[in-house]
Amino acid sequence: EAQVTQNPRYLITVTGKKLTVTCSQNMNHEYMSWYRQDPGLGLRQIYYSMNVEVTDKGDVPEGYKVSRKEKRNFPLILESPSPNQTSLYFCATIGQAGSQYFGPGTRLLVL
Amino acid sequence: GDSVTQMEGPVTLSEEAFLTINCTYTATGYPSLFWYVQYPGEGLQLLLKATKADDKGSNKGFEATYRKETTSFHLEKGSVQVSDSAVYFCALRGKTGFQKLVFGTGTRLLVSP
Numbered sequence: 651e652a653q654v655t656q657n658p659r660y661l662i663t664v665t666g667k668k669l670t671v672t673c674s675q676n677m678n679h680e681y682m683s684w685y686r687q688d689p690g691l692g693l694r695q696i697y698y699s700m701n702v703e704v705t706d707k708g709d710v711p712e713g714y715k716v717s718r719k720e721k722r723n724f725p726l727i728l729e730s731p732s733p734n735q736t737s738l739y740f741c742a743t744i745g746q747a748g749s750q751y752f753g754p755g756t757r758l759l760v761l
Numbered sequence: 762g763d764s765v766t767q768m769e770g771p772v773t774l775s776e777e778a779f780l781t782i783n784c785t786y787t788a789t790g791y792p793s794l795f796w797y798v799q800y801p802g803e804g805l806q807l808l809l810k811a812t813k814a815d816d817k818g819s820n821k822g823f824e825a826t827y828r829k830e831t832t833s834f835h836l837e838k839g840s841v842q843v844s845d846s847a848v849y850f851c852a853l854r855g856k857t858g859f860q861k862l863v864f865g866t867g868t869r870l871l872v873s874p
Contacts, residue, residue: 654804681860683860683861690866691866692765692850692864692865692866692867693805693850693862693864694864695861695862698860698861700860708861709861740804740805744860748793748854749807749810750805750807750862752797752804752805752806753804754803754804755803755804
C-alpha cells in the first residue's frame with residue numbers, strides 16, 4: 651500500500667529541547683515536502699526536497715532544518731523549539747502525475 | 762504571489778442539503794487547481810482536481826469547475842451526508858512551482874442528521 655508515514659503522531663516538549671519528526675514514503679517519489687497547518691492560515695510549506703541531497707526553503711523555514719540522505723526519508727528537525735512552533739505538521743510527496751500524498755500529521759505542542 | 766481565498770466557515774447544513782464552498786484564486790498563468798478534504802484526526806486527501814480552464818473535477822458526488830474568467834473553483838455537492846463533515850481546502854499549483862501547493866485557509870463543513 652502506497653503511504654507516507656510520520657512519527658511521532660503527537661509530541662509535547664519544552665522550549666529549547668531539540669526534536670526530530672520523521673517522515674518516510676514507500677512510493678519512490680523524488681519530491682518531498684513539509685507543511686505546517688495553523689488555524690486561519692491553512693497549510694504553509696516549510697521546506698521541500700527535489701531529490702537526495704537537494705533541499706530548499708519554502709515559505710516559513712525559520713527555526714527548522716531538514717535533511718535528505720535517502721530517497722525515502724525526509725526528517726524535520728527543530729534544533730531549539732519555541733512555543734510559536736506549536737502546530738500540526740504534515741509531510742507530503744509528489745508523484746510523477748503531480749498529485750500530492752500527505753502523511754497523517756504530527757501534532758506538536760511546545761511549552 | 763499566488764494565493765487562494767476560501768469562504769470562511771463553519772458551514773452548517775442538514776443532511777441532503779446542497780453544498781457550495783466558494784474558492785477564488787490569484788495566480789500567474791493557468792495553475793492546476795485542487796480540493797483536498799481533511800477528516801477529523803487525519804491527513805489531507807485529494808478530493809478532486811482540474812488542470813485547465815473549463816475542466817470539471819468530480820469525485821464522491823463532489824464537483825468543481827475551473828472557471829478562468831472568474832478565477833474560481835467552487836466546490837459543490839447536490840446532497841450532503843453526515844459523513845461529509847470535514848475540513849475542505851482549496852489549493853493551487855502554479856506553473857513555475859511544481860513542488861508547492863498554495864492552500865486556502867480551509868472551510869469546516871458540519872452536516873447534521
